[in-house]
Amino acid sequence: MAEEVAVDYSLNNPDTLTKYKVAAQISQKALEFVAGLCIEGAKIADTCERGDKFLEEEISKVYKGKKIPKGISHPTTVSPSSYVTPYTPLKTDAEEAAVALKAGEVIKIQLGAQIDGLGAIVCDSIIIPAGKNDGDKIPGRQADLLLATHWANELLLRLMVPPGLVASGTDEEKAKSQAAKPYSQSKITQLLEKVAKSYDCNIVESTTCWLFEHNEIEGKKKIILSPGDGVKGEGLPEVGDVWGVEVGVSLGSGKVKTLSNRPTLHRRTVTKYGLSRPSSRATLNEIVKKFGTFPFSLRQLEDERAAKVGVVECVRGNVLRQYEVVGDKDNESVARLFTTVAITKNGLTRLCAPPSPDLEQYKTDKKITDEEILKILEQPLGKNTGSKSKNKKKKKKTAKKAENEEEGESSEEE
Known part of the structure; x- marks a missing residue:
């Protein structure tokens, strides 16, 4: 019997980038769909459920008849104004199931698809329109928050491009650019904090960008923005990498706190542990079959009530990682953006990203004045x-x- 040939999941294999792009197109389409559901009075639990159904339907349309695993790489989450982390309540928790969107609040929508273990995740921050005033300009502090988040994201993407990769000009100028050192993680944080402070905002502490790999959205390398005590990033972006790039900005201090909400978002770890309860083993088996190593919500399991019981031992034995629900320490509004990017010899490509905002809609007298930052923002992400x-x-x-x-x-x- 012939041996199975190992699949090359690096960007050296053109099929890898194609699968990322297919997953990204689905994620982008689903983001637009869910954003359309987010109106005043809409229940978050219902919205998340409909988002996942849409993702599943779109995923089922691609790679039909091929033995290629595919599914959701991140369940639909809709986080209220002061929430920092992805939030996806359960219908069996009556109080949280009743949580509805309020006019004028900043919410974060995050979701993703995966094809053959190659995930593309996206997050956008939007303001819930008040009645028929959704065409009006966004005033004051909300404008400051969304502009700070947008420009911090644009800056971060450019800081991730390896030195000299998209250099132009004379041979001497190109050589000088290529000889430059990559931005250190502390320098990245320093520059992003300057952008946030230009709008009287702050970067959310310990916001983390991860290297993406096959069946992995938290790879060996990570960039941590405004790291907390005892926390630091590891490694820097290189050609051939795919990254999940996240930016979080707060109208408050940027400090966070763990909220009392039930953690409903989990992810399987590589830890081996002998589960004693039949309910725990049954839950884990369903998780492995449906989600592999990608994050999932308890509401996606067949029996939500049984899942709440079944995951307890799995979390205690570190078989599952439990994502705590985290919010702004000052209860201030938070905006987040998440972009999946590929770094190739031609520069950085946004595989899936939040839509570009109409900057004319934001009414504020604040702006970025730092010359170093403005110069970086003028740089292209890729070669022409x-x-x-x-x-x-x-x-x-x-x-x-x-x-x-x-x-x-x-x-x-x-």
Whole structure:
């Protein structure tokens, strides 16, 4: 019997990037769908449930008939204004199931799909419209918060591009750029905090960006923004990496606290533990079959009530990681953005990302004035690559015609 050939899940394999992009397209579509559900009075539990159903339907449409695992890489979560972490309440918890969205609050929507263990996750922050005033300009502190989060995210993406990768100009300028040292994690935090403070906001402490790998959304490398005591990041982005890039900004101090809500978001670990309860073993078996090592909500399990009991021993034995519900220490509004990116030889590509905001909608007198930051924000994320003419060898073409076609094609973006 022939041995199975190991699949190359690095970006060296074109199929890897294709699968990431398919997952990303689904995530992007689902984000738009869920955002449309988020209106005043909508129940968060219902919205999350409908978001997951939409994800499952879209995932079922791709790679039909192929033995490729696929599913949800992050369940739909909708976090109220002061919540920092993804929030997905259960319908069997009556009080939390009744939580509805309020007009004017900033909410965070996060979700994701995965194809063949390659996950694409996205998060956006939006303001719940009040009646028919959703076309009005966003005033004051809400505008400050969303602008600070947007520009902090744009800056962070550029700080993650390896030195010299998208350099342009003379050979001397390119060489100088390539010789530069990558931004350290402390420098990254320092620059992002300057952006936040330009709008009288603060970066949420210990916001973490992770390296993505096959069946893994918390890889060996991580960037921790505004790290708390005894916490530090490890490693920096390189060509060939896929990252989940997160930015969190608060109208308060940026400090966080654990809330009293039931943790409903979990993820399987690599820890081996002999579970004694049949209910625990049954729950774990369902989790392994449905979600692998990706995060899931207890509401996604067949019997929500049984799941609440079954996960207790799994968490105690570290078979499952439990995500605590964390909020802003000052109960102030928090905005978050999450982008899945790939770093290739041509620069950084946003695989799935929150939609670009209409900056004309934000009414504030605050702005970024730091010259170093403004200069970085002007830099491109990727090279302006163009395809050269493939018809040079056709003898019937005149040299002039071929030259004109090459010029036209090379000016197009990839």
